[in-house]
Structures are given as structure tokens and as C-alpha cells.
Amino acid sequence: MNTTIMLFLVQDGITNGAIYALLGLALVLVFAVTRVILIPQGEFVTYGALTYASLAAGQMPGTAKLALALGIGAFAFDLFEARKALHGRLVVRSFIANVVLPAIVLALTLSLAAQKPPVAVCIALSLVIVAMIGLYLYRVAFQPLAHTSVLVLLIASVGVHLALQGLGLLFFGAEGQRGPAVLSGAFTAGALRFTGQSITVYAITIAFIVALWLFFGLTLYGKVLRATAVNRLGARLAGIRTTLSGQIAFLLASVIGALSGILIVPITTLYYDSGFLIGLKGFVAAIIGGLVSYPLTAVAALVVGIVEAFSSFYASNYKEVIVFMLLIPVLLLRSLAAPAVEEEKD
């Protein structure tokens, strides 16, 4: 093979790997804080991408309605849980966060969708819509199960994934969509050609990872998330609600998912079910990182991206198989290195 092809493949691999890194980091975060293995992460990707593409094409995305429906559900759960000690402030606060907010966003989407808003507005709206879906989803599907085992949470996670994928088909249809590039244009450096979109992917990934690092290291809420991940009982004894940490984790995961989708959809056509495979590759990276290590996950994601790029060049029929086969030696090594651990009971 010649060097040019190799450089192309590496470049392609890094672009994809950067996105897998974002998704892998979100998976590690959500698992550490809530013990949920977030299979619907892929749907956040699809929803973000297709909401963005629909808006840019002047269509009304169904996700805005879903956000309102889930918000109403979340409000009902809040009311039910507090039924014995209802007080006005709590009801009003929950109503504004869960019903008024998505209603405003829905109204905004309805009024803007027809007039093909500029790219920046499409991105902002898509991010807000998917973020709300992630937040309310946690309230409706995972918060009531917070004290159950990892297995129960995993089953709930599979259920949510299937439901969201079905809704995705309903909202966006079976045809794929492509969105406008965030940054158009391109330039060449030597043999390599950098498109504006690939530069955007690198820049946003790096910016997001730095922002996450600052968030966890310096801000109170970042520390709250770390504390909950390290010691759930200790956090509760400090007065930190695990539900608060769960909400922040899901909010971050859905924003990361949607952002990844928005970054991919100008490069590849996405279908209602494409997110699942993309999410799984983030998952492969997260598993290689042991579901605990952020740096290892990021590095593993780049490796996954590069392996994928090379295998799609040499054996494109087997590219998914080859990527997922990466897991087998890793799992073998891990099971040899670490003795079986009983699941934590709490």
C-alpha cells in the first residue's frame, strides 16, 4: 500500500475515533454515576443528527413533541412521588422544568421549522431538544429503578433503546438524511485534504474533552458527579442526592450524543437506526477502558476508529466484525488480570 492511502485511512480513522471517544466518555460517565449501561446513547446520536437535518431541511422534527410528552411523564412521576408531602413550590418548579420548558421549545421549533433557520439555530435547537429527552428519560425510566441491580438497569436500558429506535422510525421515516456541514470549504496540506467538517470534528471533540476535564476538576457539580461515582453512600451522607448526579450525567450524555450526531450527519447519511452501531463502537472503547478510565477510553476510541478505517478499506464486508472482535482479547485479558468481583450491593 502507499503512504497516501495509509494517511487517508488514518485521517478518516481519527475523525471517526474522535466521535467514538466522545460517546465512550459519556458511557463511562453514566455508568460510573448511575450504574446504567447506556445503550440508548446511539439513539441520542440519531435524534441529534436527524433533528438537525430535518430542521435544516425545513421540516418539523417529531423529537420536539417527544420531549414534551416525556416531560409531562416526568412531571407526573414527580407528583406521584411527592404525593404525601405536596407543597406548592415543588409542584411549580417541576411544572416549569418538565412541562413549560419543552412546551416553549416545541412552540419555537414549530414556528422556526418552516422558515429553514440558519445552521447555528438548528444546532442549538437540536441540542436542547435531545438534552431534554435525555433528562426526562432518566426521570421516567431510570430514577425509579435507581436502587435495583445493574442487570435490571441494563434490561431497562435495552427497552428504552428499542422504544426510542421505534419512535425514530416514526419521526424520521425509513429514508436516510444528511445535514449541511457546520463549516464548509476545504484545504490541502501535502497529500491530505482537510474538509471544514473534519476540522470541526477535531476542534469540537478537543474542546469538549477539555471542557469536561475542567468541569470535573474545578466546578462543584463536576465534583458532585465524581463523588457519587466514587462513593454513593458517602455522597448521600454529604447531602448530595444521587438523583441530582444522575440527572447531570444523563444531561451530559444526551448532549454529547446529539453533538456527535450533528458532527457526523454532514459526513455520512444517517438512518433512524444508524445510531446503535455508532454507539456500540463508543461502547467498545468504554469497555476497553474498563468502564472506569476516561483517558484509556479516549485512546481506545481512536484505535477503534483507525481499525475501522483500515478494515473498511481492505475487507469492507467484515468491518463491523473486525471492530467488535477487538473486544474479545481485551475481555480475555481483563478476566485473567482481575479476579471475579461480586456486584456491589446497595
Place this chain on the structure above:
Amino acid sequence: MSTLLSVTDAHVAYGKVEAVRSVSLEVGSNEIVTIVGANGAGKTTLLSAIMGILSLKGRVAFAGQDLARLDIEDRVAMGLGLVPEHRELFVTMNVEDNLELGAFRIERSKAKASMERVYALFPRLKERRKQLAGTLSGGEQQMLAMGRALMGEPKLLMLDEPSLGLAPIIVADIFRIVTELRAAGVSVLLVEQNAQAALKIADHAYVMELGEFVLSGKASDIAANERVAASYLGFQHEGASAI
């Protein structure tokens, strides 16, 4: 002296096994109350239930309010603090972050002053403020656990076996700090196997055996009681060094 914590006819069970039976106790403001008893008597279970970690049958009231419907986080916000036996620190975070998180439920503006107070009480923590909690010695971890609980400005601090596994000199230090807390207006409910040391600083004491209180009274009277002396104080020296 007003009553801060009152527990009436409390039962705590693990499945069908009752670990705590029909226990009643009171802690007044500015008071150190100790529960002494052998390993497995149900002391830790009782503290966990008062904090809301385990469910309890009976009545628990704090500062005049029934706690039945309140979860752990609400109880923390009301001024009830627990330093658990296993300390439950955030081991991968540094000392200062651990303390900062302890002040999660109080106003940000007060947290700074709160941290200064904790550092004044435990100068060792200030020296190690950038060190990871997991790398501290046992005594320092105990200090950090107490410091974290104090950051939330509790009215009542419950300490579960603070002397467990620590060198005698550090134990003495911790007990001295407990008396300083009382002077600063914090009540303490102290659970200890080290009965001798606990009875020396406490105002009031309960003796727990097999899930029940068998004796209660002024700490000095309990310390003078022959039966207590025979069952707990006699083995005291051996018990403390064996751990």
C-alpha cells in the same frame, strides 16, 4: 437543656432478624451521649437507622420534627450528621474536595468559613489538603470523615467507632476534639467499643447488649457500675490494642 434527638421504641430488622429491639434514647443540645456495647450489639445498625440508611419501626424526632418521611439527604440538611464506621470518603479526590462536598447543603458563602473551622480543628488536614483521601493514614482518614461531616454544620454529629483501628495517641486526639465540639455547640452521639474512653468524656450513656439497652444513666454512674466494669472496662485495654 432542650432535646435535640429523641428515639422512641425503635425496632430495626434485617429481614426477619431484629437487630435492634425497642430502643429509646435522647440526646440534648450541647451534650455528648455514648452508646457502649460489644461487637454485634446493634450499635451501628441503630445509627444507620437514625440516619435513614436502614428503615426503622418506631419514632425518631430531630429538633422537634418527625423524621419518618425524610430521606438521608433531608436529614443532613436539617443538621444531622453521621461519620460512618467505614468513613465512606471520596478516596480518589483530594482532602479539600472532600471537605468542599461536605458543605454541599449549606450556602456557598458560609462554606469558606466552615472549612477554616475544620482546618483549625484538624491542622493535619490543612497540611495534606491537596493529597488524595485514599492515600491518608487511618487516623487522618478518620479526621477527614469527621471534617467532612462538620462542613455541613450539623447540630448533632453521630460518630460510629471513631477509634477503631487507630493508634492510642490519635484516639486521644479524636476524643479531645469531640469534647471541643461540645464546647462549640455541637451535640455528639458516640458509639464506641472503647467504653472506658467514651464514658470518660460523655455526659450520658447507654449500654447495649444483643439489640437492647440494658442500662442507661449518667456516664460517670455507668462507668462506676460493677457489671459494666466487669463486662466492658476490664477487657478494655486488651480490646483496644487487639484491633
